[in-house]
Amino acid sequence: MSEELYANLAIFVLSLLVGFEVMSKIPSTLQTPMMSGANAIHGVVVVGAFAIAAEANNWLLYVLTFFAALFAAINVAGGYTVTDRMLGMFDRKPAKKEEDKK
Amino acid sequence: MTGLTTTASLIYLISAFCYVIGVHLMRSPKTAKKGNGLSFVGMILAAIMILIEILVSGRVQVGAWIALAAGLALGIFYGFSKAKRVPMTDVPQLVSLFNAVGGGAAAAIGAFDYMTANGHLPLVLSIPVVLDIVIGGITFSGSLIATGKLSGKVSGKPITFPGSKFVNILVVIAIVAAAILMITQVDNSWYLVLALLASLAFGLLMTLPIGGADMPVVVSLLNAFTGLAVAFAGFVINNQVLIIAGALVGAAGTILTLQMADAMNRSVANILAGGFGTDDSQPASPAGQTDVKVVETSADDIGLQLAYAHNVMIVPGYGLAAAQAQHEVAELAKLLTDNGINVDYAIHPVAGRMPGHMNVLLADVNVPYDQLKQLDEANSMFENTDVSLVIGANDVTNPLARESGNDISGMPILDVDKSKSVVVIKRSMSSGYAGVPNPLFSLPNTKMFFSDAKKGLQDIIASSKEYINQ
Numbered sequence: 001m002s003e004e005l006y007a008n009l010a011i012f013v014l015s016l017l018v019g020f021e022v023m024s025k026i027p028s029t030l031q032t033p034m035m036s037g038a039n040a041i042h043g044v045v046v047v048g049a050f051a052i053a054a055e056a057n058n059w060l061l062y063v064l065t066f067f068a069a070l071f072a073a074i075n076v077a078g079g080y081t082v083t084d085r086m087l088g089m090f091d092r093k094p095a096k097k098e099e100d101k102k
Numbered sequence: 103m104t105g106l107t108t109t110a111s112l113i114y115l116i117s118a119f120c121y122v123i124g125v126h127l128m129r130s131p132k133t134a135k136k137g138n139g140l141s142f143v144g145m146i147l148a149a150i151m152i153l154i155e156i157l158v159s160g161r162v163q164v165g166a167w168i169a170l171a172a173g174l175a176l177g178i179f180y181g182f183s184k185a186k187r188v189p190m191t192d193v194p195q196l197v198s199l200f201n202a203v204g205g206g207a208a209a210a211i212g213a214f215d216y217m218t219a220n221g222h223l224p225l226v227l228s229i230p231v232v233l234d235i236v237i238g239g240i241t242f243s244g245s246l247i248a249t250g251k252l253s254g255k256v257s258g259k260p261i262t263f264p265g266s267k268f269v270n271i272l273v274v275i276a277i278v279a280a281a282i283l284m285i286t287q288v289d290n291s292w293y294l295v296l297a298l299l300a301s302l303a304f305g306l307l308m309t310l311p312i313g314g315a316d317m318p319v320v321v322s323l324l325n326a327f328t329g330l331a332v333a334f335a336g337f338v339i340n341n342q343v344l345i346i347a348g349a350l351v352g353a354a355g356t357i358l359t360l361q362m363a364d365a366m367n368r369s370v371a372n373i374l375a376g377g378f379g380t381d382d383s384q385p386a387s388p389a390g391q392t393d394v395k396v397v398e399t400s401a402d403d404i405g406l407q408l409a410y411a412h413n414v415m416i417v418p419g420y421g422l423a424a425a426q427a428q429h430e431v432a433e434l435a436k437l438l439t440d441n442g443i444n445v446d447y448a449i450h451p452v453a454g455r456m457p458g459h460m461n462v463l464l465a466d467v468n469v470p471y472d473q474l475k476q477l478d479e480a481n482s483m484f485e486n487t488d489v490s491l492v493i494g495a496n497d498v499t500n501p502l503a504r505e506s507g508n509d510i511s512g513m514p515i516l517d518v519d520k521s522k523s524v525v526v527i528k529r530s531m532s533s534g535y536a537g538v539p540n541p542l543f544s545l546p547n548t549k550m551f552f553s554d555a556k557k558g559l560q561d562i563i564a565s566s567k568e569y570i571n572q
């Protein structure tokens with residue numbers, strides 16, 4: 001086994017353990033935002049889209065690059081925005097509508 | 103290591119640090135928004151760093167720049183505008199859609215590496231490439247079906263067909279065969295196509311037989327899958343930030359899935375087997391329920407009852423979310439509180455379309471956070487509640503859960519039956535998702551109001567106004 005593969009495998013296993021550890025006992029209120037937040041994080045696959053762009057040199061590969069970039073960008077932009085919107089609702093104070101009604 | 107690769111490695115490490123701390127902060131409502139922001143900072147750092155890396159490499163062709171820029175621009179625009187505009191009731195399907203594209207991106211990266219391998223790919227790379235394509239393909243089609251089921255574009259009922267088990271086995275054999283062929287013979291694109299198609303088919307076949315109410319757990323599970331696919335993509339392009347973030351999401355997503363399933367009193371294996379769901383396709387024994395005596399009431403009576411109550415507890419459920427009646431319920435609550443009546447909401451952990459979804463829905467219509475009572479707190483309040491208004495909720499209020507020997511035994515429930523009187527707004531007498539009849543409906547202090555949640559609440563608001571203004 002090459003040193004590089006060993007290092008990557010070690011990182012993989014340790015990150016799994018961190019993931020298990022950091023996620024214990026989530027209040028149910030936060031489960032949906034948490035899922036959405038984790039969903040945004042795997043948008044990091046966008047880094048992979050950049051990386052393959054450096055190797056693309058024919059039409060088929062350009063098309064694959066395009067789709068990788070498109071999909072990953074939707075994942076990142078949408079994921080963070082919708083998570084932020086959801087979480088924003090928890091600290092929003094009741095609006096000033098009460099005065100409007102009276 | 104050259105200067106650039108050292109800098110890049112350090113930046114990726116900082117980025118990974120942001121994700122871990124970000125997720126950690128998201129565990130508490132107070133710091134959750136900050137956590138998501140930190141995780142976003144990590145994302146931006148990683149994206150800028152890889153951009154610098156490929157710029158410096160000078161190897162990127164013009165066509166690739168165009169493809170990359172066009173993909174990113176369109177993706178950011180679409181993702182951002184979709185996420186900004188989505189009504190809060192539709193968030194679950196949107197999360198599932200974002201998950202689908204994440205898996206699709208991972209599969210595209212795997213396919214790219216297979217095609218550029220020039221017939222030679224060492225085993226340590228070909229295995230992650232294959233896993234990337236297979237897992238990415240499964241999450242892509244599976245999540246799209248989940249999106250369709252949550253939004254109603256695909257029937258929420260479990261979809262099965264005769265011989266589906268046989269087809270499943272064939273598809274699994276196809277995936278394994280294609281995977282082995284791809285690993286042993288790197289230069290054949292047909293194997294890649296076979297692996298992709300079989301994985302897409304498997305995602306489809308896996309998700310279709312699962313009922314709509316189980317979709318949240320499935321979405322969460324597929325989310326974990328995408329995390330793993332992204333981690334394998336990290337092995338493929340030898341980039342640690344993908345490995346760390348992917349593994350983090352894979353593990354965290356798995357735990358979250360187990361917790362969600364637990365809150366719904368279901369096991370993940372059970373959900374994937376679609377066992378529960380299949381019973382669901384037959385309307386739950388209407389014959390057995392006709393002999394149950396229930397007392398019907400009207401919007402007018404409920405208005406009167408509410409106007410003269412001191413403490414009212416609203417128990418919202420899936421029916422409220424499905425009918426999009428959160429505005430009406432907030433309006434009714436405000437009408438009552440403005441007239442000195444205490445109104446609280448009893449939120450069951452799995453009420454709504456996803457765990458925690460009800461809190462988001464109600465917060466969206468400006469319900470004060472301190473009126474939202476979680477399970478334990480709500481249960482301590484029912485004894486002093488004059489009227490419990492159950493809106494579109496069923497199983498989460500079923501007192502049978504406190505007894506043993508039925509499908510929902512042991513599920514934590516809201517003790518609605520302990521309040522002085524109960525009004526249930528429900529469309530029909532049909533059983534809830536679990537298919538267990540609910541004896542709450544026939545208790546002497548329970549009255550039923552058969553109506554769609556939205557329409558029913560509008561009528562109740564109108565009648566409450568009359569009594570309050572008298």
